[in-house]
Amino acid sequence: MKITExxxxxxxxxxxxxxxxxxxxxxLVDVLERAGKLADAKEFKAGILKREEQSTTGIGEGIAIPxxxxxxxxxASIAFGKSVNxxxxxxxxxxxxxxxxxxxxxxxxxxxxxxxLARLSSILMKNEVREALLNANxxxxxxxxxxxxxxxxxxxxxxxxxxxxxxxxxxxxxxGIAHTYMAADSLxxxxxxxxxxxxxxxxxxxxxxNVLTPAEIEKAVAVIVAADTNVETDRFSGKHxxxxxxxxxxxxxxxxxxxxxxQDAPIFKGSGNASSTSSDQKGQGVGAxxxxxLMSGVSNMLPFVVGGGILIAISFMFGYNAFxxxxxxxxPIAEALMTIGGGSGAxxxxxxxxxxxxxxxxxxxPGFAAGAVGGLLANSxxxxxxxxxxxxxxxxxxxxxxxxxxxxxxxxxxxxxxILLYPxxxxxxxxxxxxxxxxxxxGALNTGITNWLSGxxxxxxxxxxxxxxxxxxxxxxGPINKAAYVFGTGLLANGVYEPMAAVMAxxxxxxxxxxxxxxxxxxxxxxxxxxxxxxxxxxxxSFITEGAIPFAAADPLRVIPSLMxxxxxxxxxxxxxxxxxxxxxxxxxxxxxxxxxxxxxxxxIVAGAIVSGVILGLVKKPVQE
Numbered sequence: 304m305k306i307t308e309x310x311x312x313x314x315x316x317x318x319x320x321x322x323x324x325x326x327x328x329x330x331l332v333d334v335l336e337r338a339g340k341l342a343d344a345k346e347f348k349a350g351i352l353k354r355e356e357q358s359t360t361g362i363g364e365g366i367a368i369p370x371x372x373x374x375x376x377x378x379a380s381i382a383f384g385k386s387v388n389x390x391x392x393x394x395x396x397x398x399x400x401x402x403x404x405x406x407x408x409x410x411x412x413x414x415x416x417x418x419x420l421a422r423l424s425s426i427l428m429k430n431e432v433r434e435a436l437l438n439a440n441x442x443x444x445x446x447x448x449x450x451x452x453x454x455x456x457x458x459x460x461x462x463x464x465x466x467x468x469x470x471x472x473x474x475x476x477x478x479g480i481a482h483t484y485m486a487a488d489s490l491x492x493x494x495x496x497x498x499x500x501x502x503x504x505x506x507x508x509x510x511x512x513n514v515l516t517p518a519e520i521e522k523a524v525a526v527i528v529a530a531d532t533n534v535e536t537d538r539f540s541g542k543h544x545x546x547x548x549x550x551x552x553x554x555x556x557x558x559x560x561x562x563x564x565x566q567d568a569p570i571f572k573g574s575g576n577a578s579s580t581s582s583d584q585k586g587q588g589v590g591a592x593x594x595x596x597l598m599s600g601v602s603n604m605l606p607f608v609v610g611g612g613i614l615i616a617i618s619f620m621f622g623y624n625a626f627x628x629x630x631x632x633x634x635p636i637a638e639a640l641m642t643i644g645g646g647s648g649a650x651x652x653x654x655x656x657x658x659x660x661x662x663x664x665x666x667x668x669p670g671f672a673a674g675a676v677g678g679l680l681a682n683s684x685x686x687x688x689x690x691x692x693x694x695x696x697x698x699x700x701x702x703x704x705x706x707x708x709x710x711x712x713x714x715x716x717x718x719x720x721x722i723l724l725y726p727x728x729x730x731x732x733x734x735x736x737x738x739x740x741x742x743x744x745x746g747a748l749n750t751g752i753t754n755w756l757s758g759x760x761x762x763x764x765x766x767x768x769x770x771x772x773x774x775x776x777x778x779x780x781g782p783i784n785k786a787a788y789v790f791g792t793g794l795l796a797n798g799v800y801e802p803m804a805a806v807m808a809x810x811x812x813x814x815x816x817x818x819x820x821x822x823x824x825x826x827x828x829x830x831x832x833x834x835x836x837x838x839x840x841x842x843x844x845s846f847i848t849e850g851a852i853p854f855a856a857a858d859p860l861r862v863i864p865s866l867m868x869x870x871x872x873x874x875x876x877x878x879x880x881x882x883x884x885x886x887x888x889x890x891x892x893x894x895x896x897x898x899x900x901x902x903x904x905x906x907x908i909v910a911g912a913i914v915s916g917v918i919l920g921l922v923k924k925p926v927q928e
Contacts, residue, residue: 305450305453306381306422306423306426306449306450306453307446307449307450307453309378309379309380309381310380310381310383310423310445310446310449311338311380311446312442312443312446313337313338314334314335314338314340314380314381314382314383315334315382315383315384315442315445315446316330316331316334316382316383316384316385317384317385317439317440317441317442317445318385318387319331319384319385319386319390319403321386321390322388322390323390323391324355324390324391324392324393326390327367327384327386327390327392327403328348328351328352328369328405329348330384331369331382331384331403331405332344332347332348332351332382332405334382334384334405335347335380335382335405335407338380338382339377340376340377340378340380340407341375341376341377341407342374342375342376342377343375344375345375346373346374346375347371347373347375347376347407350371350372350373350375351369351370351371351405353371354369354370354371355369357531358531358548358549358550359392359393359394359395359550360482361392361393361394361395361400362394362395362482362485362550362553362554363394363395363396363398363553363554364396364398364433365389365398365399365400365401365402365433365437366400366401366402366403366404366427366433367390367392367394367400367402367403367404368403368404368405368406368424368427368482368485369403369405369406370405370406370407370408371406371407371408372408372409372410373408373409373410374409374410376407376408376409376410377409378409379407379408379409380406380407381404381405381406381407381423382403382404382405382407383402383403383404383405383445384402384403384405385401385402385403385436385437385439386399386400386401386403387401389401395550395553395554396554401437402427402433402436402437404423404427406423422453422484423449423453424482424483424484424485424488425484425485425487425488426449426452426453427485428485428488428489428492429452432448432452435448436448468499468500468524468564469499469500469501469502469519469522469523469524470494470499470500470501470523470524470525470526470527470560470563470564471501471502471503471504471515471519471520471523471526471527472487472490472501472502472503472504472526472527472528472529472552472559473503473504473505473506473515473526473527473528473529473530473534474486474487474490474503474504474505474506474529474530474549474552475505475506475507475529475530475531475532475534475549476530476531476532476549482531482549482550482552482553483505483506483507483549484505484507485552485553486529486549486550486551486552486553487503487505487552489552489553489554489556490503490527490529490552490556490559490560491503492556493556493557493560494556494560497557497560497561499560499564501560502515502519506530506532506534511667515538517538520538520539520542523542524543524563524564524566525542525543525544525545525562525563525564525566525568526539526542526543526544526545526563526571527545527547527552527559527560527563528544528545528546528547529547529548529549529551529552529559530546530548530549531548531549531550536571539571540571540572541570541571541572542570542571543563543566543567543568543569543570543571544568544569544570544571545559545562545563545567545568546568547559593696594785595664596661596664596665596695596696596699597661597692597789598785599660599661599663599664600656600657600658600659600660600661600664600691600692600695601657601785601789601792602660603656603657603659603660604653604656604657604660604792605792605887605888607649607650607652607653607656608649608650608653608792608795608887609886609887609888609889610644610649611643611644611645611648611649611650611653612644612650612795612885612886612887613644613885613886613889613893613896614640614641614643614644614648614649615640615641615644615645615650615885616884616885616886616893616896617640617896618636618637618638618640618641618644619637619896619898620896621634621636621637622634622637625637625638626638626640626641626642650795650796651682653682653688653691653795653796654678654679654681654682654687654688654690654691654694654796655675655676655678655679655682655691656675656678657678657688657691657692657695658674658675658677658678658681658691658692658694658695658698659671659672659674659675659678659695660674660695661674661692661695661696661698661699662674662675662677662694662695662696662698662699662702663699664699665695665696665699665700665702665703666698666699666700666702666703666706668721669702669705669706669720669721669725669726669729670698670699670702670703670729672725672726672729672730673698673699673701673702673725673726673729673730673732673733674694674695674698674699674733676698676730676733676734677691677694677695677697677698677733677734677736677737678690678691678694678695680694680734680737680738680742681693681694681737681741681742681745684737684738684742684746685742685746685749685750686737686741686742686745686746686749687745687746687749687793687796687797688749688793688794688796688797689745689748689749689752689793690737690741690742690745690746690749693741693745694733694737694741697733697736697737697741698729698733701729701732701733701736702725702729705724705725705728705729706720706725709724749797752797753794753797753798753799756794756799756801756802761879764801764878764879764881765875765878765879766875767802767805767878768801768802768805768809768874768875768876768877768878768879769871769874769875770871770874771787771790771791771802771805771806771809771874772805772808772809772812772867772870772871772872772873772874772875772911773867773870773871773874774786774787774809775787775788775806775809775810775812775813775848775870775874776809776812776813776848776863776866776867776869776870776871777863777867779813779848779849779851779852779855779866784810784848787806787809788806788810788887790802790806791803791805791806791807791887792887795885795887800883800884800885800898801877801878801881801882801883801884802878803883803884803885803886803887804877804878804882804883804884804897804899804904805873805874805875805877805878805882806874806887807846807884807887807888807890807893808873808874808876808877808882808904808907808908808911809870809871809873809874809911810846810848810870811843811844811846811848811873811890811891811908811912812843812866812869812870812872812873812908812911812912812915813843813848813850813851813855813866813869813870813915814839814840814842814843814847814848814850814851815839815840815843815844815908815911815912815915815916816843816851816865816866816869816911816912816913816914816915816916816919817836817839817843817850817851817854817862817866817915817916817919818836818837818839818840818843818912818916819912819913819915819916819917819920820836820865820915820916820917820919820920820923821833821835821836821837821839822836822837822916823916823920824916824919824920824921824923826925826926827920827923827924827925827926828923828926829926832854835853835854838850839851843890843912844890844891845890845891845892846888846889846890847890851866858923861919861922861923862919864918865915865918865919865922866915866919868914868915868918869911869912869913869914869915869916869918870911870915871911872907872910872911872914873907873908873910873911873912874911876906876907876910876911877904877907880899880900880903880904880906880907881899882897882898882899882900882903882904882907883897883898883899884896884897884898884904885898
């Protein structure tokens with residue numbers, strides 16, 4: 304779509320009379336209303352003012368781009384206004400604004416509209432465009448100037464040359480219409496001027512574009528995140544990350560790039576739970592790709608599991624049946640806690656959220672709705688957690704297939720894909736597949752697994768706990784650790800709580816074992832190791848297994864087997880004691896909420912930590928300071 308399809312003669316005002324920011328906004332809103340672009344001018348103006356409260360849209364260089372995305376807009380449009388005398392618009396450079404582009408985007412704005420708006424933002428970064436617009440005398444002059452520079456690009460992918468220093472960046476603003484792309488173009492232009500290679504990922508209303516790949520992030524000397532909204536940053540763990548406002552990406556590109564080249568920023572440490580949002584899977588194996596998508600679902604599901612599980616556990620403090628109005632121990636607070644945390648509250652979202660974000664990781668935003676509905680059907684159809692995983696992958700790849708099939712549609716129908724065809728066909732196909740193909744056999748399998756785990760004898764339960772313990776300590780936050788963790792959290796929704804207790808106990812042991820070894824076998828560790836060991840007491844009690852990783856990396860042949868032994872003991876003991884846990888995180892803080900005896904749970908954790916600490920202390924060789 305050409306910009307001049309949404310910027311027309313009817314929405315151009317060459318002689319703004321307003322002398323203040325509110326007056327100019329009123330005039331431009333009036334222009335759009337008279338042109339029939341707004342359903343509710345008052346509501347649209349409120350959206351404009353709300354965006355101005357977040358940060359000024361006066362970007363400097365005499366330009367202001369007020370914008371809003373709201374249901375008060377009938378059709379995507381742009382109003383252009385010019386003030387010869389200039390207006391104090393609270394611009395970033397403190398100078399008067401002369402050129403005003405008010406962008407009105409409807410809530411269901413399709414990608415073609417958003418891409419046109421993004422190109423306008425990029426065009427305005429050119430000095431010659433701004434000068435020509437200042438000298439325009441007629442509406443036709445304005446349209447001709449925009450048309451001259453409006454070139455639709457087939458792709459915006461940049462590659463690493465390997466010859467210059469390379470940095471990566473992400474830009475994003477709350478509405479994702481203007482500032483996102485202006486910041487990206489400003490950074491790219493300045494990088495070219497400085498002789499620096501750069502790749503910029505833009506996260507606008509139309510989704511992520513030019514997405515950074517793991518290889519590019521690894522290659523970069525630093526990362527610039529110029530954003531006024533949340534950006535997935537765990538993928539930048541271990542890199543120097545500069546986090547700043549999107550406005551700085553527009554106004555201070557040289558300063559940001561020079562800071563990046565000097566690595567003048569702290570090294571970012573991620574949480575270890577979230578996965579990269581990169582959709583580029585080149586160079587990744589099938590297993591790594593599946594793991595990435597699965598972890599995207601799990602990381603977004605966990606807040607519901609954690610919050611809901613702890614609320615349910617707290618409700619049991621009033622009595623195990625205190626939530627039931629017909630039970631003598633009934634308490635209204637217990638009932639409220641169970642309602643909020645249980646199946647009609649937080650726990651009811653677990654499987655749909657899991658499936659939705661797996662599908663979104665595969666197919667970006669168009670996959671979300673199909674995944675959520677597929678997960679909901681899995682939940683209601685008895686397929687549970689396993690069915691939710693299948694629904695997520697199924698929905699994601701169905702939408703990917705739809706994208707390929709629908710590429711042959713005429714360009715005039717491009718806009719209806721995202722808002723109509725993808726959700727309609729994606730939800731329908733996924734839904735039919737779940738109801739008639741997946742739910743039956745997976746539901747039976749799910750029931751079988753639940754019954755088997757519930758009926759485990761002591762010997763088999765201990766063996767399961769031992770295996771889960773070994774997995775938790777093997778790579779401490781890696782794929783095998785996460786597989787055990789997902790196994791435990793998945794069973795929570797099925798009412799099986801013992802494996803989760805074993806997983807958490809085993810996950811607490813490695814850092815606690817390190818702490819014990821460095822405390823009681825001090826001659827086997829350097830002074831620096833002993834200091835780091837003290838921190839591991841806190842990390843272990845908080846269920847942060849990754850605290851042991853530096854020690855394991857430095858001496859894997861001695862450290863990893865020692866930690867696996869202790870974790871296996873802890874996992875086996877919790878299963879032998881019949882301990883159950885509804886909360887999948889929290890460490891020491893949720894120990895009072897376990898089922899089956901919190902004291903015995905502590906015994907299992909302490910026993911495992913002592914086993915790991917003693918074995919490690921014995922097998923390590925003395926060090927000389």
